[in-house]
Amino acid sequence: MDSDKEREDSCFKGASGESSSTSRPCDHHEDESLLLSEDGEARRRFLKKTLLAGGGLAAANLLLHYQANASAQTRAAANVASTQASASALTIPVTLRVNGRSYPLQLEPSVTLLDALRERVGLTGSKKGCDRGQCGACTVLADGRRINSCLALAAAYEGAEITTVEGLARGDELHPVQAAFIRHDGFQCGYCTPGQIMSAVGLLHEGCPPGMTVRECMSGNICRCGAYNGILAAIEEARGAKA
């Protein structure tokens, strides 16, 4: 599909040596898709190899980032005593449906949906804010309803249609809520923003119960920068446009 190809072109490939404007690894790169069924350790080694081949300053910075993660992952993997290339006794096969695609993974049952999305599927748009279900930065949609992915176990969400912020736009065409956030200055640092946007999309789909305000219906998403007025204005516009 054309939009798929566009998404591939805009993600970080590394081999070409170009510095990339996004740090999102391609989630459908030919070689990488083979590794989606293996654990995160093997996937990070692949990316590291690709970066070495590519070179470039941005790539080198990315290399440091992935090296740090790789060593953390190695320590974690050593603690858990999982094998590298094949399923260990402690992991189970879990296929996640995310943004319309299937991702066959091999996961420990303790892996949250948030960590699975970020660390294994490579979709880092959903953020880890509090990791306790209190800030909403991790908000995604499961079957159209918003949830805190940090408190969701990935294994328990096999079969659900998950939508993340990466799944909202159609190629270059932003989702109306995304466009409204830009028009109404609905963010400063941007860290809460994916969660705010997903929560707003979920709110428009679920509806706000009679007697409750939009503020109340967005109470699960906090913004340290205090961009609430812009966020609300964006949602009001999107809601008006929908109605």
Add this chain to the structure above:
Amino acid sequence: MNQFTYKRATSSAEAVREVAGNRNAKFLAGGTNLVDLMKMNVQQPDELVDINRLALKKIERTPAGLRVGALVTNSDVANNQLVRENFPALSEALLAGASPQLRNMATVGGNLLQRTRCYYFMDTTFPCNKRVPGSGCSAIPGFNRIHAIIGASDKCIAVHPSDMAVALAALDAVVNVEGANGARQIPITDFHRLPGDTPNVDTNLRADELIVSVDLPSSAFAKRSGYLKIRDRAQYAFALVSVAAALDIQQGRINAARLALGGVAHKPWRSLDAEKILTGAQANEQTFRAAADAVVKDAVPQKHNAFKIELARRAVVRALTDVANRRAGGAA
């Protein structure tokens, strides 16, 4: 979080068998409290039995009223038309709790079983009789602003955090459970326990028992009911004090009344003394004040929560006044 085995149950019987066979196994539904506690190592089951595929997701009429499946999400219960019309306090209580995301994940059964938010309970570096029997209570000599004023013991002063459970207590709900020894019914007022000498035991549910549904009996007072929640923030905070009130009023006279408080005790606090005062009396401020005084008559303040006594008194009067002023059969 500790590693654990993950199993999916395809029937209630299978789920019960699995948990009955492993005392360190727990049921997994929405996970919004369990996964949180596991991240903090407060609870460390070695097996989770995922019950999310069980057929416990309906809200159905029964001859006596309504039966709500244990896996119905908090959002779905709150937004259900039959609940809103016939048990408005339940809808209001649910919408007063948590956040939209959490309400979409949390289930009826899990909400009943959620554990206290006492910060000493949730922090494994502090002694806590609920977490480790006999280790001591850190809240009694510590910061106890959010703790109990009624029914506490010298072992534990925690409060039950659920809004839904308070409304259910006022609505005479009955909890249907299935266990290794068969099915039974537990009236909501017998479901949660006072701490006594065993604060580590929150409920009278046996370890192998699975909540399958909650029955709500229809009544005139249920139709004219409401929930008032007082908290430090306008949204997304637990109750300091909350009140579920239900009144059957005919020509200004209270024929039947139910009153339950949250935020004040280890379980939703039904005040039978207050209900006696209300029943047969005129629905006016004098009656409501008398009922409120009865509710807090035996309240015992901790070092930091004496304000809750007067707050509870005023909240009861406000809640009863609000409910008396509204028409029956509509959530506010």
